[in-house]
Amino acid sequence: MSNSLQSSHNWLSLFRVIGISLALLGCFSGKPSSDRETSLNALTVDSSSMYTIVGVASGKCVQIAGLSLANSARAELTTCASSTSQQFRFPLVSGSYFNVVNVASGKCLDVQSKSTANGAAVIQYACNGGTNQQWSVTTNSNGSVRLTARNSGKVMEANQGGTANGTYIVQWASSGTTYQQFNLTVAGTGGGAGSGGSGGTGGSTASASSTANSGGASSVGGASSSGGTSSSGGSIAAGGSTGGTTSSGGMAGAGGTSVTLPAPADVLASMTKVTAYEIQLGPEDPSWVNKWTEGAFYIGVMAAYLASNDSTYLTDATTWATKNNWTLLGSPTRSADNQCPGQVYEDIYLTNPVASNASMYASTKASIDLVKASPKPGIVMNVDDWWWCDALFMAPGAVARLGQIAGDASYFSFLDTEWSATQAGLFDSKTGLFWRDSSYVNGTVYWSRGNGWVMAGIVRVLQYLPATDASYGAYINLLKSMAAAVKPWQQSDGTWHSDLTHPQTYPNPEVSGTGLISYAITYGINHGLLDQTTYLPVVVAAWQGLMSCVDAQGRVGYIQATGSAPAAAAATETHDYGVGAWLLAASEMYNMVK
Secondary structure (H helix, E strand, O other), X not given: OOOOXXXXXXXXXXHHXXXXXXXXXOOOOOOOOHHHHHHHHHHHOOOOEEEEEEEOXXXXXXXXXXXXXXXXXXXXXXXXXXXXXXXXXOOEEXXXXXXXXXXXXXXXEEEHHHOOOOOOEEEEEOOOOOHXXXXXXXXOOOOOEEEEXXXXXXXXXXXXXXXXOXXXXXXXXXXXXXXXXXXXXXXXXXXXXXXXXXXXXXXXXXXXXXXXXXXXXXXXXXXXXXXXXXXXXXXXXXXXXXXXXXXXXXXXXEOOEEEEOOOHHHHHXXXXXXXXXXXXXXXXXXXXXXXXXXXXXXXXXXXXXXHHOOHHHHHHHHHHHHHOOOOOOOOOOOOHHHHOHHHHHHHHHHOOOOHHHHHHOHHHHHHHHHHHHOOOOOOOOOOOOOOOOOHHHHOHXXXXXXXXXXXXXXXXXXXXXXXXXXXXHHEEOOOOEEOXXXXXXXXXXXXXXXXXXXXXXXXXXXXXXXXXXXXXXXXXXXXXXXXXXXXXXXXXXXXXXXXXXXXXXXXXXXXXXXXXXXXXXXXXXXXXXXXXXXXXXXXXXXXXXXXXOEOOOOOEOOOOOOOOOOOOOXXXXXXXXXXXXXXXXXXXXXXXXX
């Protein structure tokens, strides 16, 4: 991903875009007509590019406060830097309205609580289709833009005209002042870097013409202009961005080697088919509908919802949660496994976090509070709280979400302490992998699903852990270490086998481990935590391997049964938690290509 945010080439491309726009539309003063705004928006904002949003009055960039990835974190001004927290995409969602999506978090800029009042905070929140997350982009006579919220008709501004670092972004009635004006600076196109990934001739796409790189790669799906035609078979140069919209047949490359990226529509169709098949099967154990196995499946369903904004997924998850009365098995419970469904309840609550919905997470909070009041960190089997590596997926994501919901940092401190104790006992620093539990310590068996649970658990924590948390960097470093450790053990079909470092012991693909590992690595690429050149071929191969395990009906096979060690799995063997892992991988792949 290119960090040359203000390269001369990008500036020239931006000026070329504005110049062409003005030449086509004519210079004007004052507010343009709505028809002219629509045309101008389409010409100057390329949905496959990434932009920094720079205040005209301050010269400072809009970023998410504290580099947070969490819902409700505020947008603010700060000194411009090479940070994905200062980069935004503008996917067109309706007519002339765009989402403004933060590259680091994948979340949308949002007028808090759907307010229409002056001074309402602009925050980031999981994209949900609301009109308070839709913005028109209108060019001012000086070439800057104003961003207008669809739900309120009010524009984004630096609060009270502030120019200092930390000045919050709010909405206010349009007044034409410079602190309501912003410059959109191209941070990187969807692969529009020149040969080798740096901005070469034609590397940054002018929005009024379809331009390929000189000796390099075109944008994903083709470097198309607004109103132009996307070519298929475009590619991402090594070091370019994966953030563009990918056409069928689009290519991604690293070091000159190209791999096929899936078309967004194909990923979406596969998610729909797989989810529908699993739901019609029903729970594997009808007497324990709120068991962790079902919880893991519906975590995947909610991830599919948050990636696609298809309300069918939310309805499916809410129906299941309602059937459970929003409770945990054995609530209040110390069991990390039993707390797993709480992540689903919390994710549903966070789509509409109002007081009347607090009952959705009440049972989860009671159980987490029970453990937090008398924690038992460590790896003593059946005694300590998170004594096996799977627990790092089951409970920490629920704790992180509760910390966000409650606005209480003590939950994050509790999470860090428990996680650190488990990692200290089960992480093998020589291999970069986790042993399943204390009975495997100093042995040579590393379970792919167990390590997948840990990697996916890191992601589930990072989604809501404040970037200011003392352990935030440690989670990122652990993800990097584990990604490097599992990479050599990926098989030629793109999957990881159950016995991670002895793949011939059980020579079949294994979907639950592969899905969890792929989810974590794809998230890492999407959020700038893992090197694209190194890992993009890994996740594309993994996606192909995961798709090969889905039959025509939508049944996902090659899922190992529950257990505590590696084992074989048959082509027809399916289990709900493994389908959840598949959906997690699919949702993050869709986030990459959409």
